[in-house]
Amino acid sequence: MPIQIYNTLTGKKEPLETVEPGRVKMYSCGPTVYDYFHVGNARAFVVPDVIKRYLRDRGYQVLHVQNVTDIDDKIIQRAQSLGVSVDEVVDRYTRAYLEDLLRLGCEMPTVLPRARDHVGPMIDLIRVLFDNGLAYAAGGDVYFSVERFPRYGQLSRQEVSQLEAGARVEASAHKRHPADFVLWKAAKPGEPWWESPWGRGRPGWHLECSAMSMAYLGERFDIHTGGADLIFPHHENEIAQSEGAVGHPVVTYWVHNGYINVDGEKMSKSLGNFWLFRDVADRWGAPVVRALLLSKHYRTPIDFTEEALEAQARGLERLYRTVGDLARRLHPDAPQLSSEAAAAGPAEQALERVLQEKEAAFHEAMEDDFNTAMALARLFELAREVNRYLTEAEPAPQPGPQPTLHRAYRLLIRLGGILGLRLDEPLHSRADDGELLVPLVDLILEVRQQVRSERRFDLADQIRDRLKALGIQVEDTREGARWILSDASR
RNA sequence: GGCGGCAUAGCCAAGUGGCUAAGGCGGGGGUCUGCAAAACCCCUAUUCCCCGGUUCGAAUCCGGGUGCCGCCUCCA
Known part of the structure; x- marks a missing residue:
């Protein structure tokens, strides 16, 4: 069965058809490096990571680009409040980001472009938008004219006229239309700047994703991911810039993950109700956080609570313990099953059937818009079946081959691996886990x-x-x- | 004002027209065990927010209502 992906652009699940056969090109909005990331951010990193792992398991070669935003107003503010240079803030939190990303169980993206290294391509992009009559300069800034781009609003289903009526559009003396957004921002004294045809300044935030995604993935690529809060205006503006430049759709599937909530409200920096990922991971273990993020479908909001972490931790312990038990049985020094029992007794045949069933069911879940909640359920069932075999059907320990148990072990490791869970590693680990x-x-x-x-x-x-x-x-x-x-x- | 989402057991959650409504946590009972833990077994939603409708048949589709949340400003 083909993989189904929910596309924000169309509001429907669609079968995956890639631009190039056998190859998936995916871009994910990464962090702005001005602080440690919180659990809400973590979800936006885990979701594309699982998509990548699953697609690869299905035989696709996946090219994954995830940007690092290191030019931004918040970084400048942060540097000022910490009394350090902008470069130092960027350096410190980029490092922390990579550390936390690995700890979260995410693979490194194939390419991790930084905005600062791509100001040239961004300026080129603005030039093209000027040529296409979509950009205008005003007061040292450059703006994108949404009225000149008829498809504006297609992703978020907003109408330009309604945006005008809304009370929350950013007012600016220089804008021709309230919904116009900045492509190039003139530098104020003390701010970082780059030379441009429009004077010293820095690129607008939305621009980097257009420039860098097309630089690494081309003018047509398959999947673009990000948190639901980026649908408007970030991704809407990104579409306007990219399509406005090349004249055709660039991204096929827009994938957005739901929020992490705290007491029913969105976890966010501005509300101050956020939990830093590294703090939660210290206390509960990174795999518990990751599993909790995967315990609900990626588009559904998750209420982040101690109770949920506790429940998740208990469930995961069983999974890890099962794998640990299997590993011990399979260890060369361990007492083993007798060969006649291992060969093909009814218990082994039954277990073999279960392995096949659960593997198929796991795939069925994942290919339906990456239903990790259901996939995880199949993993729990697998663990229970293995445990049942181990407790009920196992005859007296004797030396001999155990192909079924080997298969069970490998399957658990592989399916866990698709979710980014290393079931063969300790669930809880500590900084002081020494050799001793x-x-x-x-x-x-x-x-x-x-x-x-x-x-x-x-x-x-x-x-x-x-x-x-x-x-x-x-x-x-x-x-x-x-x-x-x-x-x-x- | 515009746009969108959600409502399933004590809690979390999957399921979008038809087999017994997944799975996890919790709770109760049992097996095993020096005890404990773990593991396994059994039980824990006659019913899916409410009211109408479509259908042979709906948690699932349609209409109305109620409640909660989000986006429209930086945000994953």
Whole structure:
């Protein structure tokens, strides 16, 4: 079945048809580097990352461009309030962005263009817009004339006349029409500037995405992503600039993710109700944040709460634990299934069937507009089926091959990987996870096992309780004790 | 004033014309276990905000209502 994508431009799900066969070109609006990013921003990074991973799994080669906005009024303000240079703000938060992006489990985009490195192409673009009669200079600024671009409003379903009537359009003495937007902004004293045919200044915010997307992806590309708050005016203006320059549609599918809410209201910098991703990741673990972002369909708003994080953490623990159990069974040193049982007993055949079923269902979910909520549900079902096999159907441990369990393990890892969840890595990790931790805990548990074999259970329990208080959860199983890092507060 | 979205169990959430309304968390009962934890099993929505309509059949389509949210200004 072809992949279905919801297109904001048409308001419908459409089958994916790429400009070039087998190749997807995707542009995503990245961060403005003036602060650490919050969970709302994180969603806008995770969504294209999952789209990319899924498309690649389906055999597409994906070229992904995600910009870094390093020219912006907010950066200038931030530099002033911190009393440091603009360059320093840009440097600091670009670094932090990349760090947090990787921690979120996102792959590096193929290209990460910075606005500062593309002022030349932006100026060229303004020239073309002048040539096409869509731009005008006024008071040192250059504006885009929305009245000269008949298709203005197509993405957000706004009419230019209605925009005029609305109370919230930015007024400016220089604008011919209230909805006109700035392409080039004259520099005030003390602000960063670039030379241009219209004097010293800097490009308008919307311009960079037009210039850089076309620079790396060409005049026609497939997918453009961003948060729903960018539909108007950012993406509307981007369409006006790009189409106004080349004379035809540039982007096929416009994909917008829903907001992250706090107490029913949009999480945003201006409201001050934001949670920085790095803070939440410190406390709950980055995978928990990522899974929560994927637990609802990408277009639906998510209310971000402690309760939701808690529920997500508990669910994920089961998933990770299942994979950990499988890994232990499959370890060369571990006691293994007898060969006759592993060969093709009814239990193995049943499990094989389940693996196929769940894999197909996972794909069915993902190809329907990247329904990660449903895909995640199939992953949970897979884990339960594997656990059921492990607890009910497993015969006495003996050496022998276990192809079904190997397949189960690989499938979980692969499907988890499409969602960007590394199920084979620890769910909780800490800054102080040194080389020492693992052998040290193993040593303690070895001694505790000795104590248990002497049936001194009160002492054994005390060790377990004390470790739990340190965030190390010990579980005794038939094959001995196992342990995971968990949140010490729970 | 214009444009758009949402309303499904105690909580979160998938499902957009027809099989038993996914899945997660929580709760109850059980199996296993020195205990605990984990895991597994069973139970936890006769019904999808309300009222009409279309249809053999609707959570799903149409009309009306109520409530909440968003965009129209920087915002992911």
